[in-house]
Amino acid sequence: MERAGVAAPTVPSFLRLRRAWETGVVSETVFGRLLGGFVLLVVVASALRLGHGPAAQTFLLVFTSIVIEALPFILVGALASAAIAVFLPERALDSLARLPLALQIPGAALSGVAFPVCECGSVPVARRLIARGVHPGAGIAFMLSSPVLNPIVLASTWVAYGGHARGAEMVAGRASLGLVAACAAGLAIGRRTRASDLLRARPGERAEAHDHEQGDRATAFSTHLVSDFLFMGKFIVLGAGLSALVQASVPESALSTLGGAPVLSSLALMLVAFVLSLCSEADAFIAASFTSFSSGAQLAFLVFGPIADLKLSVLYGATFRRWFLLRLLAVTVPLIVIGTLIFEAVT
Amino acid sequence: MSVDARIARGGVLVLWAIFFGVLWETGASARYLGSRTQWIVPFGTVVLALAALVYAYGYLRARRGGPALTLREASGLFALLVPLAAVLLVPHAALGSFAASRKGNGLHFLSARQSAPSKPSDASFLDIRMAEGDTAFAAQAGIKPGLRVHLLGFVSGSSDVPRGTVEIARFYIACCVADAQPVGVPVDAGRRTFAKDTWLDVTGSLERRGRRFVVKGERIVAAKEPSQPYLSFRT
Numbered sequence: 001m002e003r004a005g006v007a008a009p010t011v012p013s014f015l016r017l018r019r020a021w022e023t024g025v026v027s028e029t030v031f032g033r034l035l036g037g038f039v040l041l042v043v044v045a046s047a048l049r050l051g052h053g054p055a056a057q058t059f060l061l062v063f064t065s066i067v068i069e070a071l072p073f074i075l076v077g078a079l080a081s082a083a084i085a086v087f088l089p090e091r092a093l094d095s096l097a098r099l100p101l102a103l104q105i106p107g108a109a110l111s112g113v114a115f116p117v118c119e120c121g122s123v124p125v126a127r128r129l130i131a132r133g134v135h136p137g138a139g140i141a142f143m144l145s146s147p148v149l150n151p152i153v154l155a156s157t158w159v160a161y162g163g164h165a166r167g168a169e170m171v172a173g174r175a176s177l178g179l180v181a182a183c184a185a186g187l188a189i190g191r192r193t194r195a196s197d198l199l200r201a202r203p204g205e206r207a208e209a210h211d212h213e214q215g216d217r218a219t220a221f222s223t224h225l226v227s228d229f230l231f232m233g234k235f236i237v238l239g240a241g242l243s244a245l246v247q248a249s250v251p252e253s254a255l256s257t258l259g260g261a262p263v264l265s266s267l268a269l270m271l272v273a274f275v276l277s278l279c280s281e282a283d284a285f286i287a288a289s290f291t292s293f294s295s296g297a298q299l300a301f302l303v304f305g306p307i308a309d310l311k312l313s314v315l316y317g318a319t320f321r322r323w324f325l326l327r328l329l330a331v332t333v334p335l336i337v338i339g340t341l342i343f344e345a346v347t
Numbered sequence: 348m349s350v351d352a353r354i355a356r357g358g359v360l361v362l363w364a365i366f367f368g369v370l371w372e373t374g375a376s377a378r379y380l381g382s383r384t385q386w387i388v389p390f391g392t393v394v395l396a397l398a399a400l401v402y403a404y405g406y407l408r409a410r411r412g413g414p415a416l417t418l419r420e421a422s423g424l425f426a427l428l429v430p431l432a433a434v435l436l437v438p439h440a441a442l443g444s445f446a447a448s449r450k451g452n453g454l455h456f457l458s459a460r461q462s463a464p465s466k467p468s469d470a471s472f473l474d475i476r477m478a479e480g481d482t483a484f485a486a487q488a489g490i491k492p493g494l495r496v497h498l499l500g501f502v503s504g505s506s507d508v509p510r511g512t513v514e515i516a517r518f519y520i521a522c523c524v525a526d527a528q529p530v531g532v533p534v535d536a537g538r539r540t541f542a543k544d545t546w547l548d549v550t551g552s553l554e555r556r557g558r559r560f561v562v563k564g565e566r567i568v569a570a571k572e573p574s575q576p577y578l579s580f581r582t
Contacts, residue, residue, distance in 0.1 A: 021418050021419050022417065022418075023417060024417060024418045025349045025415040025416065025417060025418075026349065026350050026415070026416045026417065026418055027348060027349055027350070028348050028349070031350045031416065031421065034425065038428065038432070041432075042432045042436065045432075045436055046435065046436055050436065051437040051440070052440075054443060054444070054445030054446070054544075055445060056437075057437055057440040057441075057442075057443070057446075058442060058446040058449065060436060061440050061442060061446075061524045062524055063430065063433060064430045064433050064434055065380065065523040065524035065525055066523065066525050067430040068367075068379050068380065068388075068391075068523070069379075069380060069387060069522065069523040071363065071391065071395075072387050072390055072391035072394055072395070075391070076394065079398070160521075216408060216409065218401075218404060218405050218408055219405040219406075219408050219409045221401070221405070222401045222402045222404065222406070223405060225401065226356050226357070226360060226398065226402045227356070229360070230360075230423060230424065231423070233427050234423040234426040234427055237426050237427060237429055237430060240430075247450070247525065248446075248449065249449075250449070251448065251449050276526070277525065278525060279523070281384075281522065283526075285521035285522070285526065286521065286528075
């Protein structure tokens with residue numbers, strides 16, 4: 001019981017705002033006003049022809065095209081993730097979890113071959129696998145390897161490099177360095193990390209679990225599916241916006257002429273890959289066009305792009321703890337640079 | 348009274364399914380995706396529609412009161428509407444000279460080594476650029492000085508062209524507009540000048556000027572932007 005005359009502890013205003021933001025309920029009136037305001041904003045912007053300048057058009061086109069291309073794959077990832085959450089028996093992953101980590105991680109990385117979606121789709125699946133008991137290291141290895149090792153990506157790499165020996169070299173280089181980078185990241189980041197230390201809690205997850213516990217699988221599946229899709233989707237929108245902003249404001253030549261020396265050129269193309277946020281199923285056509293760069297630097301572009309880019313960074317930030325991206329970069333960047341030097345030496 | 352979050356989520360899903368359906372039906376997807384990734388649009392339409400149906404089924408089965416929509420979730424749902432608003436803002440937008448100045452030097456995709464055109468006179472922008480540096484391809488495609496070509500492109504404003512010429516270009520797409528790269532061909536238009544982004548229909552003969560092929564314009568007329576402004580390479 002509160003004593004008279006003693007003031008209740010004051011909560012800082014930013015914490016109150018944050019709490020209101022996270023838990024404040026939107027009434028029908030407020031929702032109607034928000035929706036009306038949004039529509040009004042679009043109508044006014046359209047009337048003022050705000051999107052008709054060349055820079056704005058470039059931004060809007062790149063932005064929408066990245067979202068249009070990525071969203072169906074996010075949905076496929078969400079479908080797989082929901083299926084794992086609802087239909088996979090509780091003990092199905094136990095046998096995998098009992099394997100020694102030295103087998104689990106490469107096994108998970110190699111299983112990426114069977115998941116032919118790009119990097120946006122693999123994040124929700126990896127998250128769900130880790131949440132369901134797969135070792136975090138194995139989940140990370142799967143997430144990073146599937147956008148590189150899947151057959152569609154390797155086939156497009158082969159075509160982009162004109163097939164024959166050159167195509168085979170680049171495919172072999174991409175697959176092997178991608179596999180090594182995925183396993184190394186899985187081992188370095190996930191080895192001593194618990195799932196709860198790696199994954200960020202998501203709003204609404206308790207309600208999903210509640211649906212699941214109720215035993216109605218159809219409801220649980222649809223809840224998981226849509227909440228995963230909408231959760232990942234909004235971060236793809238944000239990431240695509242950032243990528244489009246950079247593409248519309250910074251000339252590509254300014255990025256691609258950063259490097260001349262072997263290591264610098266690899267780092268420069270990794271920076272280009274980070275900014276462009278291309279789908280791994282198409283990036284080989286761009287990589288192959290950097291003819292002024294060595295094949296090693298092109299390989300760095302091909303391996304690094306599906307591991308980290310602007311849109312993925314936003315997605316990682318929403319899925320994993322904040323340190324994840326930094327540790328991922330700390331492990332993969334030096335490894336990829338070394339790998340490309342070896343690749344250049346042997347080809 | 349609060350808003351049922353499930354209805355708001357379902358609404359966003361339905362809007363995206365409709366959007367993909369419209370892209371599919373109208374062919375407007377060509378403004379965002381390349382020919383090899385066009386399948387994403389019917390695929391997305393079907394998958395999004397199925398997801399909306401599954402969600403509606405789950406909602407109807409549950410029937411009990413759902414979670415209330417929070418400010419945080421509402422902001423996320425509105426964020427997902429931003430791309431739809433962007434398309435409404437500029438429904439007929441296409442990359443032009445500004446994007447060409449930002450997106451590379453016109454040499455991209457040369458390494459994709461597209462197959463030769465069926466007839467030399469069908470040579471496109473990329474064929475002509477490839478023939479400049481690849482004599483084997485030029486011989487195979489029949490691209491040589493004197494060949495009559497017909498090109499439709501926009502004035503890129505590039506200064507990296509032989510003196511006295513103006514470059515017309517088209518964007519080539521592998522996957523989506525994010526990877527679009529301009530490929531241009533210089534045109535000798537005499538003393539005529541053209542504003543950037545003007546679409547030109549050019550018929551003329553190829554001439555060699557230094558390392559570049561130049562189209563000696565015989566008929567140059569302003570044209571409307573084509574319904575499919577981007578090109579894809581043949582493999």
